[in-house]
Amino acid sequence: MIRFLPLFFSVFLWPSISLAQTDSTSVLDAQCRDVDTGASLPYATVVIRRSGEFPRVHITDLHGRIEIEGLAPGIAHVQARRQGYAPSDTTLVLSRGLISTLELSLLPIPILLREETTVQDISAPDLIRLLIANTRFEYLHTGYANMDTYAFDAYSSQKVINRKTEEVVAGIEYTIKGYYQPPDSLAQHITGIRNWGKWRLSVSPGLTQSPARGIVDDKSFEIAPHPLSSDALEHYHYERISTVQVGDLHVSRIGVSPRHGHKPGLLGDLWIARDDFSLVGYDLRLNFLALLQLRGIDHWQVYQQNTRYLNEYWLPSRQICTIKTRDYTAQATTRCYRYDLNADLPPAIFEAPEIVILPEATTRDSTFWAAHTADRDTAHIRMKSELLQGNLPAAWQKLGSGRNQ
Known part of the structure; x- marks a missing residue:
């Protein structure tokens, strides 16, 4: 769940390093x-x-x-x-x-694969029906029969921008250890925090499970129905924009808009794998009537991109949450860079609140951050190496370096 905080009073609550763009770059x-x-x-x-x-x-x-x-x-x-x-x-x-x-x-090379393929057999509404029919954990990922639990590491950075001057006025950096247990239990432990600047709003740390739900000024809201609700086809219009073919996989991009313009809803795009009808990602924002319910909010948007692991599981690799008020923009980017599938997780992990800031998180020194950066880089290299050793479709193996950055 995304939480919007209008003022930043405590370093302990949502404490990042500067992502500021200077005039010299x-x-x-x-x-x-x-x-x-x-x-x-x-x-x-x-x-x-x-x-x-x-x-x-x-x-x-x-x-x-x-x-x-x-x-x-x-x-x-x-x-x-x-x-x-x-x-x-x-x-x-x-x-x-x-x-x-x-x-x-x-320019497509005719002897190989083309990006755009004609899809006559599965319409956008039918793709949505098949996705909705699948077991799914909110908007994070599809459920998989042979994936019970997982743990993951993540790094997140957040910046606050003055919309009038375009100056980055504050930033947060934090490290995360996450845990998942089916059907819908997610625990996220903040293991390191550092921040700078003068805060006017912020986004809560960690992955959000749904772009249709959040908290503003300690008041929760939920857009219902949302584009993946059981009755979504009665309330939303879906249009296939394109289909990407890579190796033996096909991913369709589906445009989403409310059927009834006078009701609150979500706008944007969904990406669905046509091979197993998994959720590949989304980019959704609240429409004008939904924003009217949120005092002081001009824009609310979540983008999520999943990566296919072990040639089977589409799991989150990047999520960007963007919130705008009249004067400021807060944007939080979270990258998941290591998954441990079917890990043996103690039940106590899920008995605590979803987001827990560990006591040592606010006292991390430069040695921790340097080691964490090196570990993150090593994990990226190792993950790419493992994926290229037969776990991706043949065509994906040819993509080479950078595939999972």
Whole structure:
């Protein structure tokens, strides 16, 4: 559940390091598309090369986008790659203190796989019916018969931006150890916290289970029905936008909007795996009438992207929660980077509140943060290595470095 806090009074409650964009650096906002269909290309690899520097590798989100902050001004060579497409190369000049936008169009290679496939056999409403019929843990992931429990590590950062000046005025950084037990038990322990700046609002730490539910000013709200409710097809319109084919997998992007414009609801997109009807991700925001119920809130949005582990389980890899008031924006990004499936978890873990801040979390020193960063980097490398050793479909193995960053 997302919790909105209008004022930050206690370091102990929601204590991050600065993610501020300074005037001396640049921002790159890039979009990858299929040159024939114009469809967005998620999971594309974007490599940025600069003279005298190591290449930087990034992966596009479900919208086919990346946004990279803190780049040094000057000439940069950008290459986009994706299985089934010819690489796209370009060179641009990054300007100091400005955002550079770039669209990378990739040409399909006919002998391999195409991004856009014609899907006549499963309509958007039918895909939604099949997803709803599946056992599912809220909006986090589909339930799997041979997955009982899991533990995961996560790192989260949050920034607060003054909407008038676009200045980052506060930040939080925290480390998380999470635990799941079916059907619907999630425990998240905050193991490290550090923060800076002057707070005017914040988002509670950890993964949120549903974009349709939250707390504002200690008052809870819930949008019902929501797009994955049992009766959602009576209240929402669904439209298939595109289908991505990678290896032996197909993922459809479904547009979502309320059928009745005079009722509170959610707008945005859902991504569904057509092979087993698992939830791959979503990007949903409250509509205007829903926002009217939340005093002082102008925007409420949650984006979640799942990654397929062991060629079977779609589990959360990134979640971004964005809340805006008239004067400030709070954005929290959480990345899950290690899963231990079917772990032996003590029942006592789930007897406490869902989010627990451990006593030592607020006293972590620089040694802890340095070790945690190194451990996180090592876990990413190990996970990519394990996934590429036969656990992904053959076509995914060719994607190479950066797939799970």
